[in-house]
Amino acid sequence: MCAPLFLTAALLAAADEEPLQPIDVFEIEWASDPQISPDGKHVVYVRSGFDVMTDQRRSSLWIIGADGTDHRPLLAGDTGASSPRWSPDGGRLVYVASDDDGAQVFCRWMDTGQTARLTQLTESPGGLSWSPDGRWIAFSMLVPEKPEPMAEMPPMPEGAEWAEPPKVIEKLRWRADGAGMLADGFQQLFVLPAEGGTPRQLTSGPFDHGGTPSWTPAGDALLFSANRNEDGEYDPMNSEVYRVSLEGEIAQLTDRPGPDGAPVVSPDGEWIAYVGFDDKLQSYHSSDLYLMRPDGSGRKLLTGDLDRSVSAPVWDGHSEGLFFRYDDEGNGKIGWVSIEGDARAVARDVGGTSLGRPYGGGSYSVADDSAFAFTYTRPDHPSDVAIAHLEENEPRVLTRLNADLFGQRELGAVEEIWTESSFDGRRIQGWIVKPPGFDPSERYPLVLEIHGGPFANYGDRFTAECQLFAAAGYVVLYSNPRGSTSYGEEFANLIHHNYPSQDYDDLMSIVDATIARGYVDPEQLFVTGGSGGGVLTSWIVGKTDRFRAAVVAKPVINWTSFALTADAYPFFYKYWFPGFPWEHQEHYWQRSPLSLVGNVKTPTMLLTGEEDHRTPISESEQYYQALKLRKIDAALVRVPGASHGIAARPSQLIAKVAHILAWFERYREKADGG
Numbered sequence: 001m002c003a004p005l006f007l008t009a010a011l012l013a014a015a016d017e018e019p020l021q022p023i024d025v026f027e028i029e030w031a032s033d034p035q036i037s038p039d040g041k042h043v044v045y046v047r048s049g050f051d052v053m054t055d056q057r058r059s060s061l062w063i064i065g066a067d068g069t070d071h072r073p074l075l076a077g078d079t080g081a082s083s084p085r086w087s088p089d090g091g092r093l094v095y096v097a098s099d100d101d102g103a104q105v106f107c108r109w110m111d112t113g114q115t116a117r118l119t120q121l122t123e124s125p126g127g128l129s130w131s132p133d134g135r136w137i138a139f140s141m142l143v144p145e146k147p148e149p150m151a152e153m154p155p156m157p158e159g160a161e162w163a164e165p166p167k168v169i170e171k172l173r174w175r176a177d178g179a180g181m182l183a184d185g186f187q188q189l190f191v192l193p194a195e196g197g198t199p200r201q202l203t204s205g206p207f208d209h210g211g212t213p214s215w216t217p218a219g220d221a222l223l224f225s226a227n228r229n230e231d232g233e234y235d236p237m238n239s240e241v242y243r244v245s246l247e248g249e250i251a252q253l254t255d256r257p258g259p260d261g262a263p264v265v266s267p268d269g270e271w272i273a274y275v276g277f278d279d280k281l282q283s284y285h286s287s288d289l290y291l292m293r294p295d296g297s298g299r300k301l302l303t304g305d306l307d308r309s310v311s312a313p314v315w316d317g318h319s320e321g322l323f324f325r326y327d328d329e330g331n332g333k334i335g336w337v338s339i340e341g342d343a344r345a346v347a348r349d350v351g352g353t354s355l356g357r358p359y360g361g362g363s364y365s366v367a368d369d370s371a372f373a374f375t376y377t378r379p380d381h382p383s384d385v386a387i388a389h390l391e392e393n394e395p396r397v398l399t400r401l402n403a404d405l406f407g408q409r410e411l412g413a414v415e416e417i418w419t420e421s422s423f424d425g426r427r428i429q430g431w432i433v434k435p436p437g438f439d440p441s442e443r444y445p446l447v448l449e450i451h452g453g454p455f456a457n458y459g460d461r462f463t464a465e466c467q468l469f470a471a472a473g474y475v476v477l478y479s480n481p482r483g484s485t486s487y488g489e490e491f492a493n494l495i496h497h498n499y500p501s502q503d504y505d506d507l508m509s510i511v512d513a514t515i516a517r518g519y520v521d522p523e524q525l526f527v528t529g530g531s532g533g534g535v536l537t538s539w540i541v542g543k544t545d546r547f548r549a550a551v552v553a554k555p556v557i558n559w560t561s562f563a564l565t566a567d568a569y570p571f572f573y574k575y576w577f578p579g580f581p582w583e584h585q586e587h588y589w590q591r592s593p594l595s596l597v598g599n600v601k602t603p604t605m606l607l608t609g610e611e612d613h614r615t616p617i618s619e620s621e622q623y624y625q626a627l628k629l630r631k632i633d634a635a636l637v638r639v640p641g642a643s644h645g646i647a648a649r650p651s652q653l654i655a656k657v658a659h660i661l662a663w664f665e666r667y668r669e670k671a672d673g674g
Helices: 005-016 023-026 464-469 489-495 504-513 532-543 561-566 567-577 586-589 594-601 619-631 650-671
Strands: 031-035 042-051 056-063 082-086 090-097 101-111 115-117 126-128 134-145 184-194 223-225 238-247 251-252 258-264 272-276 286-292 310-314 321-330 329-337 341-348 364-365 371-378 381-389 414-420 427-433 444-450 473-481 519-529 551-553 603-607 634-639
Touching: 023 042, 023 056, 023 650, 031 082, 031 364, 031 371, 042 082, 042 381, 082 126, 090 126, 115 286, 134 489, 184 223, 223 258, 223 321, 238 258, 251 321, 258 310, 272 310, 272 634, 286 310, 310 364, 321 364, 329 371, 341 371, 414 504, 427 464, 427 504, 444 504, 444 532, 444 650, 464 650, 473 504, 504 519, 504 532, 519 650, 532 551, 532 594, 551 561, 551 650, 561 567, 561 619, 603 619, 603 650, 619 634
Parallel strands: 031 381, 444 473, 444 519, 519 551, 551 603, 603 634
Antiparallel strands: 031 042, 042 056, 082 090, 090 101, 101 115, 126 134, 134 184, 223 238, 238 251, 258 272, 272 286, 310 321, 321 329, 329 341, 364 371, 371 381, 414 427, 427 473
């Protein structure tokens, strides 16, 4: 008897499947910034992928019906467009795209498809926001300043070629990871006529006014957040909510120590919602959602019963409550809370825009009738566009951007695991990625992959790097030890002024729990992690020699040198440590992996971007040279042009995985007698 045609085809497809290949990274696509139309009938989103010839991200705007039909590009070609925003009546869409004059604001009329460039800007705009009447578009932009030269040079003779002049730095924060040396100037708010024309600058002064402003219902003012304190550079967390009129008059609405941000005005104009916290100088604070009256009075906490950090508040269409985003036990969620404080989750599995490793993230938008679109992810696919409604229980996934690729690949199955820490019995969550073709009767080598932050979380999300490790025959374990977010403020602050510490015990406990399942070879253990995960990897090899090899990516090795060379140095000494390193040297040293380098026996590779300003490559150089002085097998892999986002370009992601696997295979072969 012949099998049904569809069954035969499915079996043939399964037989042809092979594990994910490194070159497949160039084929992965993902959705971001889904913007649902005011009537809830369409979603415009940014569809992104990679260009194998230029080794760069490519993106364009696509549109899809709320019922999943009529999925098509909105703009012709690879426009690099971003930040799509519907007009209040749904008739127009503004977005940012680049042409010969740099990044500009464009508008598309949705009924005719006509487009027009609205601006002639010299700097990149951000935070686009329509006025309620559709007459104005607010945005933020850098206003450059040219400092006076410190020294006068003699005139250069005509035709001469002198060296580039010295760069004089006098401001506190002068560089940032991924941006390099910061331009002189400040972000200011502007309003632009919706038909195009000359933008009007609303804010001024030596303060940054970034983010997305929120319009008042009357369209006569904007709400924004900024740190406008005289000593704000030295107090980086102390921002407030302000209102600025279209005439440029500014009023301060909040006044507590700590950050107050993301203000949004209710449609009826009765309330302003915002997020923030009372600054206790802790390593980690959970942000809560608050309400206040338009004049700043009547402040009240809405999410006090939710021990999770919230972000991105959006009002529902009836001013009855707010949507917000949060992470819970490694899963991205969208919540809703009434103005009386009754909160509930309305969607899960939000994220998938971090392709390399399974970090949180993602975004959403809300229609007038409280339908909402969001980026949806699971371990077997990056972010797609999904849609749901406040009163619905299940989302509808509208796109399957990687069905063509993953229909030909067998991905590693992902399984959740919980165990108790050997230190204090706290429950620790993790996930196991099994190799394609997994056989529970076999014993596999294991890679422990540790997240950065350290105040971040991994979860049940797509991860290209872990899938490629699994495709190479490894069981991959990733986990959220103490210090991770999405388990409450107390759990995160177990490492307050105490990092690294018992997070080591948590990781060893979950490794032991995975080995106890019977399919991991305890003699074939490997460990890697980046940033905060690099800190823990280098700490681990200073505490134990149970791992065959280690790859320490973009680590902090010496907290003193880090605190004085990292780009965010006004923050770290104040929140992660009890004070300046010269006043607390013993504390800094006790938590530095360099203090344990004399114990290291594990072959260790360092992997860092040469333009990393968050954990500068000098940290890796210290550790590499210390290991070489001790005659420990070591390698230093420098990634040219890479910042802290070491795998930002697809070839860099592939190179990162390839070098990690090559290092592990070198010592895996030795362990096998090869």
